[in-house]
Amino acid sequence: MEKCNCSNCELKAMFFENISKDDINSICSRKIEKSFDKGDYILSQGDEIMDFLYLKSGLVKLFIHNENDKEQIIAFAKPFDFLSILSVFSGKYYSYSIKAIEKSVTCNIKMEEIRKLAAENGAFSFDLLQRMSLISDKIILESLEIRKRNLKGRVAYILLFFKNHIYQAAEFELPISRKEIAEYIGMTTENVIRALTEFRKDNIIKIYGKVIEITDIKRLESISKHG
Amino acid sequence: MEKCNCSNCELKAMFFENISKDDINSICSRKIEKSFDKGDYILSQGDEIMDFLYLKSGLVKLFIHNENDKEQIIAFAKPFDFLSILSVFSGKYYSYSIKAIEKSVTCNIKMEEIRKLAAENGAFSFDLLQRMSLISDKIILESLEIRKRNLKGRVAYILLFFKNHIYQAAEFELPISRKEIAEYIGMTTENVIRALTEFRKDNIIKIYGKVIEITDIKRLESISKHG
DNA sequence: CGCGGCTTTGATGTTCATCAAGTAAAGTGG
DNA sequence: CCACTTTACTTGATGAACATCAAAGCCGCG
Numbered sequence A, B: 001m002e003k004c005n006c007s008n009c010e011l012k013a014m015f016f017e018n019i020s021k022d023d024i025n026s027i028c029s030r031k032i033e034k035s036f037d038k039g040d041y042i043l044s045q046g047d048e049i050m051d052f053l054y055l056k057s058g059l060v061k062l063f064i065h066n067e068n069d070k071e072q073i074i075a076f077a078k079p080f081d082f083l084s085i086l087s088v089f090s091g092k093y094y095s096y097s098i099k100a101i102e103k104s105v106t107c108n109i110k111m112e113e114i115r116k117l118a119a120e121n122g123a124f125s126f127d128l129l130q131r132m133s134l135i136s137d138k139i140i141l142e143s144l145e146i147r148k149r150n151l152k153g154r155v156a157y158i159l160l161f162f163k164n165h166i167y168q169a170a171e172f173e174l175p176i177s178r179k180e181i182a183e184y185i186g187m188t189t190e191n192v193i194r195a196l197t198e199f200r201k202d203n204i205i206k207i208y209g210k211v212i213e214i215t216d217i218k219r220l221e222s223i224s225k226h227g
Numbered sequence C: 001c002g003c004g005g006c007t008t009t010g011a012t013g014t015t016c017a018t019c020a021a022g023t024a025a026a027g028t029g030g
Numbered sequence D: 001c002c003a004c005t006t007t008a009c010t011t012g013a014t015g016a017a018c019a020t021c022a023a024a025g026c027c028g029c030g
Helices: A010-015 A021-030 A111-120 A122-147 A151-167 A178-185 A189-201 A217-226 B010-015 B021-030 B111-120 B122-147 B151-167 B178-185 B189-201 B217-226
Strands: A032-036 A041-043 A051-057 A060-065 A071-077 A097-100 A104-110 A171-173 A205-208 A211-214 B032-036 B041-043 B051-057 B060-065 B071-077 B097-100 B104-110 B171-173 B205-208 B211-214
Touching (some): A021 A111, A051 A111, A071 A178, A111 A122, A122 A151, A122 B122, A151 A189, A189 A205, B021 B104, B051 B111, B060 B178, B071 B178, B151 B211, B151 B217, B178 B189, B189 B205
Antiparallel strands (some): A041 A097, A060 A097, A171 A211, B032 B104, B171 B211, B205 B211
């Protein structure tokens, strides 16, 4: 836990436009950075909402715990995504958990500061509203996208998701386990593996442990679209 | 299409707290009400976002169209729920459609007015943020709830949803078709019917056409929880 | 080294979608 | 208001998709 050097902090450049230099400096001087290792909990379902968090670097998963010890992954977040989403401004406790799936750094700002700034500054508040809505929008539409696909379509979809939105490369090291893919797309681990194996046998992807190379993008896209 | 008499409009009482009398009156004097019959489109996916809408009376469904002519229902909205959700403040076109499933009246406010008010009034803007987030929150968590259940659990869940959140009564006329239930819970119409039939045979519900009477709430709740 | 979790494959059974066909209900035009 | 068309509802039969159970190899970690 350490204060960040904000002189080149991206918050300044891209967080919001409608905020004064003074306010930015005030926030920057009081915000705190925290580092997390792969697998660390960043926050737990039920935790009191104290800070507003965004991800400075790394990759994390947002998920909820179920009765029977199973987890449902809501979304993945990448650098500069907000981690405080859903009803963080109206609720008292987090309704979901966050875990780092790669070494990550979060930027923590006292919720009270955001709240105060928002109350004083309509434009800032409206920016916040827009960004928060966009995030929920993405999560909802994405879950509908996944839901309308069958097993192979879902696995194809998530591979393309990592290719296009996280790594921008046809070859990448899958940051999550097969089990986590399953928890995200709502299928079992075994069947995720079976789908991957089939893609491999059909020469659509190559698998080297965690590393996936998509060799036939067109066909993978077709499977994602039409099952 | 008509101006509403706002003297007793609920907008005044419950819309937001942090808004001045002048502003409320200004909005009220310019807002427009529209009436829709059962089955009418209130707006269509792709429509330009011009107004901010909330539901004054009736019941509607929010849904998206898919390639193959199928619909996925995102949520139902009841009186005083916002109909303009997701990225209505940042996007230019609606990403979903809304249809009245009962005779409904919407209240339409120029988006520009909301935007202006929000920019000027941080507290109002923050209220808006809170309410918008709460809605998305509900949609996301509800979809996770549904997703973790099997067919019978899902049907039980939606029956209890109508009982608890829409009608507050164990007997009610289902406002939606079996097909729409299917589109909401992500199963086929036939299987929704089979689940209902089975509930009827097990003396958990009674069915009189569209009218459902839940006679064994405990058992229905148990099915909703444990499949 | 050994333990626990992740991965993989296979066998089996359940759940669910699809297809088909018929009845009921609701809307439509003469 | 009736014939007509369409849409909703229902049931059954069948097969595909997927979950579950089991077992074994692999890998990382203390």
